[in-house]
Each structure stands twice: as C-alpha cells, then as structure tokens.
Amino acid sequence: MNDPAHGKNLSEAAPRRRRAVDRISIVARRHGPTSPVWRKRAAILSGAVALGLLALLFAAGADHASDLFLAFARRWPWAPLIVTPAAFALLAWLTRRIAPDARGSGIPQIMAARLDPEAAMGSLASARTAIVKFGLTLSALLAGASVGREGPTVQISATIMAYAHRLFRVPVTASVMVAGGAAGVAAAFNTPLAGVTFAIEELASAYEQKMTMLVMTAVLISGMVSLGLAGDYVYFGAMIDVLTVRQALPLVPVAGILGGLAGGLFSKLMLAFATSDAPLLAALRRRPVALAAGAGLVVALVGCATGMTWGTSYEPARLIITGASAPWWFGPAKFCATLATAVSGLPGGIFAPSLAVGAGLGDLLRLAFPAMGLGAVALLGMTGYFTGVVRAPLTAVVIISEATASRGLLLPLLATALIADWVAGLVSRERLYHGLSRAFMGKAEKG
Structure with missing residues (x-):
C-alpha cells in the first residue's frame, strides 16, 4: 500500500536537491578556480x-x-x-x-x-x-x-x-x-x-x-x-652620514634651488626639442636619423674627453655618494651627454643618468660646504636635481632614501625636494613626462 505522505516528501525533496546543486554551482562560478576573482x-x-x-x-x-x-x-x-x-x-x-x-x-x-x-x-x-x-x-x-x-x-x-x-x-x-x-x-x-x-x-x-x-x-x-x-642589496650602497639641524638649514635651500634650476632647465630643453614649433627644432625632428647621429657625436665627444659620462655613470655616482671627489665638470658633462641622448630618440630612460648628474651637482656643493658630511651633501644635490627633472618630490625622496639606506636624512631630503619642485616649476611650467606623453595620446585612443 502506497503512503501518500511519503510520496509527497519525495516529490518535495527533488526540487530541494536541485536548488542546492544550483547554489553550489553559483558559488563555484563566483568563487571557484575559474571565477573572475x-x-x-x-x-x-x-x-x-x-x-x-x-x-x-x-x-x-x-x-x-x-x-x-x-x-x-x-x-x-x-x-x-x-x-x-x-x-x-x-x-x-x-x-x-x-x-x-x-x-x-x-x-x-x-x-x-x-x-x-x-x-x-x-x-x-x-x-x-x-x-x-x-x-x-x-x-x-x-x-x-x-x-x-x-x-x-x-x-x-x-x-x-x-x-x-x-x-x-x-x-x-x-x-x-x-x-x-x-x-x-x-x-x-x-x-x-x-x-x-x-x-x-x-x-x-x-x-x-x-x-x-x-x-x-x-x-x-x-x-x-x-x-x-x-x-x-642597496642600489648605491649604504650611506651613514647625517646632518644636524644647524648644518641642514643653510644647505637645504641651496641644494633645492640649484637642483630645481638645473633639473627644470633639462626638462625645458627636452620638451623644446620634443614639442617646440621653432623652425630649427621642427626641421631637426623631421630628420630623426641625422639628429641621432649628431647627438651621438656630442655624446662621443663628451665621453672621450672625460671618460666618465658613458652609460648610466653608476660607478662615478656611487663613489661621490660614498665620499670620493669627482672633477668639477662631471655634473655638467653628464648633463650634456644625457640631454643629447634623450633628444636623439633612442630607447632608454633618464632615471639613472639624472641621479648621476645630481651626484655631480652635489659634488659641486661640497666645495661650498666642506665641513659637512660629504655623502649627505651629495645626496641633497642628487635629490634636488632629480626632483627638478621628474617633478615628483615624494618619489625622488623615497627612491634616493631606499637606494642609499639614508633614512636619517629623510627630512632634509624632503625639504630639498619640495624646494626643488617649486623652483623647477618656475623654470618649466609643464612636467617632463606629462609633456612628452602628449605625443602618444592619439595612439592610446586609436590603438
């Protein structure tokens, strides 16, 4: 004899099982190995x-x-x-x-x-x-x-x-x-x-x-x-020099102003070569291979004359930071070699060369502040110039601090970067990377 209640329970159990299976499938799709997350x-x-x-x-x-x-x-x-x-x-x-x-x-x-x-x-x-x-x-x-x-x-x-x-x-x-x-x-x-x-x-x-x-x-x-x-590893090696407040007060403004002026000048010249409508610069851009050959000749002349400006110049920069002295012309020479390479259109960045130019600027500052820690003075010059070029003061401070393990100089570095950013803005209103990115905007939109 059939039990109606039992049959009813069986008929209700099947939909419940289907609903449970459906819920498991939904959860698997949302959170399983093939899910979007x-x-x-x-x-x-x-x-x-x-x-x-x-x-x-x-x-x-x-x-x-x-x-x-x-x-x-x-x-x-x-x-x-x-x-x-x-x-x-x-x-x-x-x-x-x-x-x-x-x-x-x-x-x-x-x-x-x-x-x-x-x-x-x-x-x-x-x-x-x-x-x-x-x-x-x-x-x-x-x-x-x-x-x-x-x-x-x-x-x-x-x-x-x-x-x-x-x-x-x-x-x-x-x-x-x-x-x-x-x-x-x-x-x-x-x-x-x-x-x-x-x-x-x-x-x-x-x-x-x-x-x-x-x-x-x-x-x-x-x-x-x-x-x-x-x-x-630490990119440039650990630097242990520190500055007292009394030492930092005269040094920070000088490093910030000089770094901002030099870095802002680099950005202004770079943007002029890339975007200016001046007849001479426009004519040079229409002959990219000839421009690159001329820029290469400048790089070669500076490199052969100095022997210190080839490539990134990582080693001279590291030696300056660790207290060694460099010829007074190293910073200006590296500036010229980096600018010539940058306007040539070759693939390559300016981060490491700019840090080297900044180290050369810092070495010049040591002539005016001989009683202070040589490495600390060099780092402030590096921070000022690098900030003047990229106009990203926080990034400049963090990169240089982490790359030299110089956490004891964070406040002087930050103050130098802020001053350099302001001064560079007076020299070149447009930030370097933002100005250069305009040449690629159309391609980003069209694909």
Missing part, C-alpha cells in the same frame, strides 16, 4: 613574478652591455667618435622602422596608455614594442649612450602585466597599467616604497582607491622576486 589574482601573481624576473634579467644585461662598452673605450679611446654616432643613427632608424613607440623613456607611453589600455596593447604596450624596447635599450648602452633601464622597465613591466590579464581573460584597465609600471620601478631599484609613490605621483594623475590593492600586490610580489634572487 581567482582569474584576476592569477593574472596579478603571474604578471608580477614575470616582470620581476625580467627586470632582473634586464638589469644584468644592462650592466654587461655597459661593461663591454667601457672595456672597448679603454682599449680604443677614440673609436667611439666613429662608432657611437653611427650606432645612434642605426638605432634611431631601427626604432622608427620597427617600433616607433619604443623610443625614449617609456614612462610617457604608459601615461598615455591609461586612456584606453586595451587599444594601447596594439601599440604603446604591445609585445612587439616591449621586445624592441628591451633589445634596443641594451644596444644603446652597448654604444655608450647616456641612458638608464628604469624607464624602459616601466613600459615593459606594464606591458607584461597587461598581457597576463589578457591571458586569464581579465579586463585590462588603467589600474593594470599603473600597477605594472609601479612594480617595474620597485624591481628596477629594489625599492618597493618608491614603486607605490611613483604610481601615485606620476603614472596615476588621479589615484583611485580601487587601484590601491592592485598596486600594492604587484609591487610586493615583484619586490619579493627581486629580493629572493638578487638579495637584499
């Missing part, structure tokens, strides 16, 4: 690890390329007068021919890429551009160009992060570009805090709250990769 986490993790590894490879390659050129210049001291201009012309031609968006620093490209990140992956942040940027930046160092790898690392890292998100089918947003670029700065200098401040001050004109976790995560992971493989 897990795909986003996988994209951030894989992108940050990849860019951290590539930043270390880039650093090693850049050092090796610089060493090879220095050995070449020591063996044949006057050969760069022929080789360097020819190499500049060739690299400028290759850049224009293969990947025009690989020219210059790379930071302006990523600032422009934020307008339409998906479209930018076809030009400003494409795999082709990143590969060319990597190879030709190393080639520029192999030719003696006064370039750094930090700006190119920003562009390459942002591209890697964007492709990681595309691989895991996660939308590529402005936050992704900013996070990749910030992680690139952190990995290039082994300065995690500088990556965060750079994202706030330069890459993201309006720093959105929702970017915070993405930027922090990318910087943390890339920093851990760099730390795990390269060790806990």
